[in-house]
Amino acid sequence: MITIGLDMMGGDFAPIQAVKGVISFLQESPNDTRIFLIGDETSILSELEKNNFNSPNISIVHTSQVIEMHEHPTKALKEKQDSSIAVGFHLLATEKIDAFISAGNTGAMMVGALFSIKTIEGIIRPTIGAYIPREDGSLGLLLDVGLNADCKPENLNQFAMLGSLFASQILKIENPKVGLVNLGEEEGKGNLLAQAAYPILKENAQINFIGNIEGRDVLLNKADVMVCDGFTGNVVLKLAESIYDIVKRRKINDAYFNQFNFEVYGGVPVLGVAKPVIIGHGISGENAFKNMISIACKMVDADFTGKIKTSVL
Amino acid sequence: MITIGLDMMGGDFAPIQAVKGVISFLQESPNDTRIFLIGDETSILSELEKNNFNSPNISIVHTSQVIEMHEHPTKALKEKQDSSIAVGFHLLATEKIDAFISAGNTGAMMVGALFSIKTIEGIIRPTIGAYIPREDGSLGLLLDVGLNADCKPENLNQFAMLGSLFASQILKIENPKVGLVNLGEEEGKGNLLAQAAYPILKENAQINFIGNIEGRDVLLNKADVMVCDGFTGNVVLKLAESIYDIVKRRKINDAYFNQFNFEVYGGVPVLGVAKPVIIGHGISGENAFKNMISIACKMVDADFTGKIKTSVL
Numbered sequence: 001m002i003t004i005g006l007d008m009m010g011g012d013f014a015p016i017q018a019v020k021g022v023i024s025f026l027q028e029s030p031n032d033t034r035i036f037l038i039g040d041e042t043s044i045l046s047e048l049e050k051n052n053f054n055s056p057n058i059s060i061v062h063t064s065q066v067i068e069m070h071e072h073p074t075k076a077l078k079e080k081q082d083s084s085i086a087v088g089f090h091l092l093a094t095e096k097i098d099a100f101i102s103a104g105n106t107g108a109m110m111v112g113a114l115f116s117i118k119t120i121e122g123i124i125r126p127t128i129g130a131y132i133p134r135e136d137g138s139l140g141l142l143l144d145v146g147l148n149a150d151c152k153p154e155n156l157n158q159f160a161m162l163g164s165l166f167a168s169q170i171l172k173i174e175n176p177k178v179g180l181v182n183l184g185e186e187e188g189k190g191n192l193l194a195q196a197a198y199p200i201l202k203e204n205a206q207i208n209f210i211g212n213i214e215g216r217d218v219l220l221n222k223a224d225v226m227v228c229d230g231f232t233g234n235v236v237l238k239l240a241e242s243i244y245d246i247v248k249r250r251k252i253n254d255a256y257f258n259q260f261n262f263e264v265y266g267g268v269p270v271l272g273v274a275k276p277v278i279i280g281h282g283i284s285g286e287n288a289f290k291n292m293i294s295i296a297c298k299m300v301d302a303d304f305t306g307k308i309k310t311s312v313l
Numbered sequence: 314m315i316t317i318g319l320d321m322m323g324g325d326f327a328p329i330q331a332v333k334g335v336i337s338f339l340q341e342s343p344n345d346t347r348i349f350l351i352g353d354e355t356s357i358l359s360e361l362e363k364n365n366f367n368s369p370n371i372s373i374v375h376t377s378q379v380i381e382m383h384e385h386p387t388k389a390l391k392e393k394q395d396s397s398i399a400v401g402f403h404l405l406a407t408e409k410i411d412a413f414i415s416a417g418n419t420g421a422m423m424v425g426a427l428f429s430i431k432t433i434e435g436i437i438r439p440t441i442g443a444y445i446p447r448e449d450g451s452l453g454l455l456l457d458v459g460l461n462a463d464c465k466p467e468n469l470n471q472f473a474m475l476g477s478l479f480a481s482q483i484l485k486i487e488n489p490k491v492g493l494v495n496l497g498e499e500e501g502k503g504n505l506l507a508q509a510a511y512p513i514l515k516e517n518a519q520i521n522f523i524g525n526i527e528g529r530d531v532l533l534n535k536a537d538v539m540v541c542d543g544f545t546g547n548v549v550l551k552l553a554e555s556i557y558d559i560v561k562r563r564k565i566n567d568a569y570f571n572q573f574n575f576e577v578y579g580g581v582p583v584l585g586v587a588k589p590v591i592i593g594h595g596i597s598g599e600n601a602f603k604n605m606i607s608i609a610c611k612m613v614d615a616d617f618t619g620k621i622k623t624s625v626l
Contacts, residue, residue: 135559135562135563146496149496149503149504149505149507150504150505181548182544182548183459183462183543183544183547183548183551190462190544191462191463191542191543191544192462192463194462194544214547214548214551215547215548215549215550215551215552215553215554215555216551216552216554216555216558217555218548218552218555219552219555219556219559220555228548229504230496230504231495231496231503231504231507231545232544232545232548234496234527234528235494235495235496235527235528235531235541235545235548235549236528236548236549236552237528238496238527238528238529239528239529239531239532239549239552239553240528240552241528241529242528242529242530242531242532242533243532243556245529246448246532246569249448250448250567250569250570252565252567252570254563254565256559256563257563257565
């Protein structure tokens with residue numbers, strides 16, 4: 001039995017969309033998952049009732065506080081011990097749940113992941129990535145997308161390994177191609193970071209390094225795992241996200257650009273911490289929550305964090 | 314009389330598109346411009362004849378060599394003294410022409426700009442930017458887009474000043490808004506470079522600094538001049554360029570996305586060198602050449618490099 005903790009108070013549409021996501025997940029998936037719905041019991045029960053749903057696979061963990069989106073992460077986590085995020089991490093740290101998911105305050109989720117759960121030994125810095133939709137319908141993984149604004153070459157090497165593991169184990173991409181986001185294709189191109197990272201990636205036998213990829217390759221399936229510093233990745237991700245808004249505003253209905261609706265993907269896990277933690281987009285909807293629960297289950301099932309431990313040894 | 318030197322051998326469609334661009338420019342513009350067509354005389358004459366065009370405003374400067382796209386910039390410039398690019402820079406350095414334009418080997422153009430023409434005193438590093446089409450039909454300016462992969466805060470500050478001058482003097486944007494490309498909106502966010510650049514930009518009375526802009530703001534007209542290191546700018550630009558290819562491939566016909574056809578804009582000048590030098594995209598077509606000639610004329614007319622000298626003093 002896999003147990004997943006879900007913050008019901010996180011995201012712009014809490015707890016409505018989270019409840020819908022749970023229902024949608026449980027209606028499709030086998031019965032070996034138990035989901036802890038962490039949040040205000042009355043609101044959760046009311047939403048479950050509205051949807052006329054009950055299941056032995058859900059348990060409500062009542063919490064009386066909520067960390068709002070604008071709150072200071074460390075301060076809020078410390079002061080709001082009975083918030084859904086603080087309780088979630090407590091359950092995860094004490095092994096009551098196998099994974100924790102929230103679309104709430106990103107900073108608080110990061111602080112919780114890094115300090116309640118800790119980094120896997122050998123991992124210099126955990127990373128957070130994002131799915132990148134490609135024209136052929138597949139998903140690429142771009143990382144880091146903002147957790148590590150300044151990086152050292154060795155960080156990029158670990159992002160490449162973490163991303164490759166996630167792509168192969170969870171996204172089921174066989175021998176995922178790793179590309180180094182750069183300003184030119186040839187070896188030797190780039191800023192100091194990219195120039196120094198290239199030979200390290202090239203020599204890393206644990207990954208399938210295909211070389212540099214340029215900005216024009218990000219939306220193609222040239223590489224499955226695209227590594228860069230968190231500054232570049234964040235700008236790239238937000239630019240890609242903005243394309244969807246433009247497409248909708250201009251009433252363009254195109255199968256590919258519709259995939260730029262990043263809210264459907266939910267969130268990508270924080271890679272490198274000792275237990276599965278998934279941070280969702282604030283605008284996560286039903287599908288996003290369903291996808292995040294599904295990804296969390298796959299991570300637990302595959303002993304993903306255990307595999308990271310083995311591969312960094 | 315403004316004299317412009319145009320490399321007729323540069324670009325993927327040389328000299329056909331360059332000739333068309335010259336004709337198109339001269340048919341629309343007043344007679345105070347003289348254009349030196351630098352390249353193989355026979356080919357140029359043949360194209361002019363095909364178009365049944367002659368004008369007292371053009372003079373052919375015959376050159377016997379061409380620097381190809383793949384050639385090593387420094388080596389090629391040194392060995393091919395009678396190439397259109399080498400001759401163009403020679404004419405510019407000896408004041409036979411007021412500005413030089415080429416859609417040829419970018420590296421050779423950069424080397425020529427930096428070493429034959431030199432940097433304006435006080436400018437630490439020249440920069441090259443790119444136009445960014447916005448939904449309201451206006452053009453933004455992103456810089457640097459690849460010339461300076463690693464930057465110091467003071468570089469970004471100068472890019473902001475150079476970009477502002479170009480936006481106000483040439484693009485005729487009044488009091489152009491300058492944004493620092495960053496991973497968050499709030500002051501204090503960013504990598505070390507952005508964090509250090511923010512206060513310098515904020516205190517610079519010569520620019521209209523509006524603060525940080527995120528990846529999602531690049532395609533909006535939040536800022537007219539968007540500054541970042543050349544690594545980030547290059548990745549962003551190439552990602553934006555790739556959108557046009559995708560849009561065409563998917564047969565989407567949309568007025569805004571059609572503007573992502575970067576080849577129509579020609580090139581943005583190398584800002585910070587002592588004379589106007591414009592490097593065009595290899596795929597530059599008739600309109601791109603026409604636009605580049607027009608921008609070069611405006612730069613000469615406005616004494617743009619003189620204004621830079623005054624503003625950095």
